[in-house]
Amino acid sequence: MTREKLNIAIVGLGFGKEFIPIYQKHPNTHMYAICQRTKEKLDAVGDQYKVAKRYQHFEDLIQDPNVDAVHINSPIHLHAPQSVAALKAGKHVACTVPAATTVEECRQIVNAANVARRNYMMMETAIYTREFLFVREMRNNGKLGRIQFMRGSHQQEMAGWPGYWEGLPPMHYATHAVGPCLAIVRGEAEYVCCFGSGRIEDRLVANYGSPFAVETALFKVRNQQLAFEVTRSLFETARQYRESFDVYGDKTAFEWGQIENEPPIVHVGEKPERVQVPDYAHLLPEPIQRFTTKGVYDDEHAHLSFIQGGGHGGSHPHLVHEFVSSIVAGRPSFPDVYQSVNWTSAGICAHESAMQEGRRIALPDYHSEAAGSH
Numbered sequence: 001m002t003r004e005k006l007n008i009a010i011v012g013l014g015f016g017k018e019f020i021p022i023y024q025k026h027p028n029t030h031m032y033a034i035c036q037r038t039k040e041k042l043d044a045v046g047d048q049y050k051v052a053k054r055y056q057h058f059e060d061l062i063q064d065p066n067v068d069a070v071h072i073n074s075p076i077h078l079h080a081p082q083s084v085a086a087l088k089a090g091k092h093v094a095c096t097v098p099a100a101t102t103v104e105e106c107r108q109i110v111n112a113a114n115v116a117r118r119n120y121m122m123m124e125t126a127i128y129t130r131e132f133l134f135v136r137e138m139r140n141n142g143k144l145g146r147i148q149f150m151r152g153s154h155q156q157e158m159a160g161w162p163g164y165w166e167g168l169p170p171m172h173y174a175t176h177a178v179g180p181c182l183a184i185v186r187g188e189a190e191y192v193c194c195f196g197s198g199r200i201e202d203r204l205v206a207n208y209g210s211p212f213a214v215e216t217a218l219f220k221v222r223n224q225q226l227a228f229e230v231t232r233s234l235f236e237t238a239r240q241y242r243e244s245f246d247v248y249g250d251k252t253a254f255e256w257g258q259i260e261n262e263p264p265i266v267h268v269g270e271k272p273e274r275v276q277v278p279d280y281a282h283l284l285p286e287p288i289q290r291f292t293t294k295g296v297y298d299d300e301h302a303h304l305s306f307i308q309g310g311g312h313g314g315s316h317p318h319l320v321h322e323f324v325s326s327i328v329a330g331r332p333s334f335p336d337v338y339q340s341v342n343w344t345s346a347g348i349c350a351h352e353s354a355m356q357e358g359r360r361i362a363l364p365d366y367h368s369e370a371a372g373s374h
């Protein structure tokens, strides 16, 4: 049974609250409930956005039969356990990145989604940015030609973020760089060799046992004659914030700008040209089109990740629309559960490789594992 409008619940109201006005305006959703632990903040956000149903405990929220779908924006270590619990309670799940912190958690998500027959989508902002949608258009209209190589980088200084970030292995938060490389070829990673480079201070190393300032990896794409490269840094490496991806076709290549607000470069053959990437709001239902540029992006309300992350390229309403329309149409989302856990496992396995001086590590094949268990 599907309601006329899906009842959405948002969990975690830091980054998560940015999505409230979008669900309030989407034609197929009702922004039904919010959840976070501290009552004061819960009420402040509920009053600000006029959301009546409020939960302090996630466990109570998922028992509410009126909730159709849960959008999880809690701290990283809760993503997988909360996703699995929500799927088991029969809810569709959208979860911010990364999907999980271990491959075992990834297995649990696939299993729970398959048993519950509910959609699971990792809300990867980097594959719904204007830049990605621009490259996707060039892929679809043949302008890129045959894709030959991809490269992603995500360099950020996380000092001053909530405590669980301190010392996080760089590749454990790699989906913004991995996601676009794999999304553009609709692929999954098969194996990885990754090197750790440099060292962060001992106080940070102690938290996750991860010593490296930078992790840099080469991945093989499963069933395609393609490889891609990803570089991540989180602490003690000088650079302006950058979340970039480059794609090289045999006809045309796309390269991200070096610094913020510098337009990307399109190379046609050997001829480079800086381009202004258009906005893709026209792909969305009219009531949420404004959210690619306005509404949640104004300076007063912007989340720190918007300021550092360049507004996530207008991706939020596209993510919401993909999640909601996949449920309404009864089709898998993009990314679906398999792509979501593969793109997450790419980083988990890369860090494992870095800790073993670059040993080649194969990612689990979650499709075969799921087929084997039926």
Ligand SMILES: NC(=O)c1ccc[n+]([C@@H]2O[C@H](COP(=O)([O-])OP(=O)(O)OC[C@H]3O[C@@H](n4cnc5c(N)ncnc54)[C@H](O)[C@@H]3O)[C@@H](O)[C@H]2O)c1
Residues within 6 Å of the ligand: 011, 012, 013, 014, 015, 016, 035, 036, 037, 038, 056, 057, 058, 073, 074, 075, 076, 078, 096, 097, 098, 123, 124, 125, 162, 305, 309, 312
């Ligand atoms: N571009 C992106 O995709 C992007 C950008 C920013 C953040 N994120 C992701 O969003 C997540 C949250 O980021 P943030 O900066 O808002 O973090 P935060 O730590 O500031 O906020 C986390 C929120 O979760 C709530 N929470 C914690 N434990 C909870 C529980 N047991 N039940 C319900 N709610 C709980 C907290 O009260 C808080 O509202 C992070 O995991 C991060 O990976 C993604």
